[in-house]
Amino acid sequence: MSNCEKKWVYVINSIETNKETIASGARTKELITKYGFNFKKSYGQNFLIDTHVLNKIINSAELTKDDYVIEIGPGIGSLTQELCSKAGKVTAIEIDKKLIPILNESLSEFENLDIINEDVLKVDLHELIKNSGYGSAKVVANLPYYITTPIIMGLLENKVPIKSIIVMVQKEVAARMQSKPGTKDYGSLSLAVQYRADAYLVANVPQNCFMPRPNVDSAVIRLTPLETPKVEVRDEVFFFEIIKSAFSMRRKTLVNCFFNSGICNSKEEIAKVLVECGLDEKVRGETLGLVEFSKLAEKFLEQRGL
Numbered sequence: 001m002s003n004c005e006k007k008w009v010y011v012i013n014s015i016e017t018n019k020e021t022i023a024s025g026a027r028t029k030e031l032i033t034k035y036g037f038n039f040k041k042s043y044g045q046n047f048l049i050d051t052h053v054l055n056k057i058i059n060s061a062e063l064t065k066d067d068y069v070i071e072i073g074p075g076i077g078s079l080t081q082e083l084c085s086k087a088g089k090v091t092a093i094e095i096d097k098k099l100i101p102i103l104n105e106s107l108s109e110f111e112n113l114d115i116i117n118e119d120v121l122k123v124d125l126h127e128l129i130k131n132s133g134y135g136s137a138k139v140v141a142n143l144p145y146y147i148t149t150p151i152i153m154g155l156l157e158n159k160v161p162i163k164s165i166i167v168m169v170q171k172e173v174a175a176r177m178q179s180k181p182g183t184k185d186y187g188s189l190s191l192a193v194q195y196r197a198d199a200y201l202v203a204n205v206p207q208n209c210f211m212p213r214p215n216v217d218s219a220v221i222r223l224t225p226l227e228t229p230k231v232e233v234r235d236e237v238f239f240f241e242i243i244k245s246a247f248s249m250r251r252k253t254l255v256n257c258f259f260n261s262g263i264c265n266s267k268e269e270i271a272k273v274l275v276e277c278g279l280d281e282k283v284r285g286e287t288l289g290l291v292e293f294s295k296l297a298e299k300f301l302e303q304r305g306l
């Protein structure tokens with residue numbers, strides 16, 4: 001979309017909602033100057049200043065007034081503003097106390113918003129959702145990149161009742177989350193995410209859509225958590241131990257990976273398990289999917305007499 005078209009989207013938005021968007025360079029500068037706010041790199045503070053990207057995030061979330069939304073890291077409220085307009089209730093969790101007075105001003109018109117000044121990793125999301133009265137939540141966020149993986153894995157692993165997760169992450173992390181066997185980005189994160197969710201790339205986002213500009217490209221990804229994992233696994237801890245071991249030395253065969261990480265202390269036994277699973281003895285982890293890894297985990301458990 002050209003800059004001219006972008007301007008029209010912005011104007012149309014403003015007309016539709018009759019409000020000034022926070023997601024613009026001018027409004028962002030105005031607010032941070034007024035409050036003497038300094039961006040903190042350590043908190044991953046890169047604020048969204050592009051309404052086109054904002055619309056893609058919001059459209060992908062398919063919000064209605066029946067939705068409860070949890071936003072992680074509202075910043076000065078650019079995304080929060082749209083979330084509050086579309087959803088029934090929004091809880092925004094922001095670690096930086098210097099942003100709270102700015103949010104109180106920029107979002108003062110919304111009565112369906114709660115702001116929590118806390119580290120998201122310390123918040124009990126089960127409790128939050130239970131107290132919301134909505135039963136489940138959608139998570140929508142432009143994530144602080146330094147804690148992308150713990151946040152996403154926490155949401156997926158702790159069985160929090162989440163309908164969808166629409167998040168801005170570093171482009172290469174988005175690629176890893178949705179990549180398939182045999183591709184260069186495929187690895188343990190791909191398997192961990194795809195075991196529990198369907199992943200869909202919503203948009204690639206260039207650096208100039210943020211203030212300040214980050215030094216990496218970004219992407220919006222939508223994860224839809226599954227009710228039951230994609231494959232049946234008897235011992236999840238062991239299943240992920242196998243996967244971690246398989247990708248511990250990318251260029252090595254599985255026989256060497258499993259031997260070196262102590263999954264089994266006989267290379268002959270490992271080769272036997274591989275063959276029993278219908279795999280080549282020289283196979284590498286990067287070509288195997290969830291089904292093959294679940295078979296391997298089961299065979300090793302049987303081999304241990306479990």
Ligand code: SAM
Nearest residue numbers: 043046047048073074075094095119120142144
């Ligand atoms: N949502 C805003 C936007 O799109 O412009 C800001 C996004 S910025 C990439 C990430 C935000 O997460 C910042 O406001 C930062 O202070 C906040 N943040 C960083 N670490 C956090 C944590 N552990 N818990 C909650 N918020 C955090």
